[in-house]
Amino acid sequence: MEKTKIIEALNKDRADELAAIIQYMGHHYMAEGMESPAVIEMFKSTAIDEMKHAEMLAERISYLGGEPTTQPSNIKRGGDLRKMIQDDLGSENAAIAQYKEHIKLCAEEGDPTSRTMLEGILSDEEGHADNWETTLGIKK
Template sequence: MLAPDRGVTPLRPAEDFIRDVEALRTQARENLDRGAVSAAYGADLERVVQMLQTALATELVCVLRYRQHHYAATGMDAEPIAAEFLAHSEEELGHAGLIAARISQLGSNPDFSPSTLEGRAHSEYVEADSLRAMVTENLVAERVAVAAYTDIIEWLGSSDPTTRRMLEQILAVEEEHADDLASMLDGLPAATGPA
C-alpha cells in the first residue's frame, strides 16, 4: 500500500484561477510607475537594491584590479596569467552590466560613482608587487564574492527569483574564477620576483 503524499497541494478549481486572473489584471493596472515591480514582488525592495549596489561596486572594483594586474604582470609565467586576468576582467564587466540592468528594472539608478566605489565594494583594489601576490589578491576577492553571493542568494530564497537566478549565474562564474586562480597559484613558485 502506498503512503499518502503529504507534500502535494491539490489543484484549485478552474473558477478560482479565473478569479485570480481577474485580480492579477486589476493589480497590474495599479502602480504602473513601478515598472516590473508588481504586487507579487516578495522581497524587501530597498534592501535588495542596496545589496545589488554593493555587488555592482564589487564587480567594478574587480574589473579595475584585474585590468591593473593584466598590464602590470611581468616575468616568465606572466603571459598566460595576464591573459587570464584580462578575460576575468571582461567577465566581471559583464556581471556589472547584468547587475546595473537589474537595479534599473527594480526602479533605481545604478551607482557608478568612482569617489565611493571601493568603500561600497566587498572586495578591495590591491596593486600587488609580484605575479604570485596578484593571483593571491584576485583569489581572495573571488572567494569574498562567492561568499557574498551565496549569502544573498540564500537570503533571497524565492522572494525575488529573477535576481536570484542572475546572481546564481554570476556565482557560477565567480567559482570558476576562484578555481582557475587556485590552479594558477599552485603552479607558481613561492617567490616570483617583482611584477
C-alpha cells in the same frame, strides 16, 4: 518583496564587480616575468567576465527602480605576479561568500529573478577562484 534590501545588496555586488574590473585590468597591465604571458590573458578575460556581471547587476538594479552605483569598492594593486593572483583569489572567495548571502536574501524576499541571476554570477566566480587556485597550485 522588499526592493530596497535587494537593491542595496545588488549595488554592493556591483561596487565589488567594478573594483574587480579595475583590479584585473591593472594586474593585466602590470604583470611581468617568465610566467606572465598566460596569466596576463587570464587577468584580461576575467576582467571582461566581471564587466558582464557589473552590467547585468546595473540592469537589474534599474529594473527594480534603483540607481546603479558607479563607485567601486576597495581595489588591491601591485606586487609580484604571485601576490596579484593571491589578491584576486581572495577577492573571488569574498565574492563567492557574498553572492551566497545575497542569493539567500533574494529567496527570502521572494525575488526569483535576482536570485537566478546571482546564481549564474556565483558559478562564474567559483570558476575564477578555481582558475587562480590551479594557477597557484592550491589543492583542496
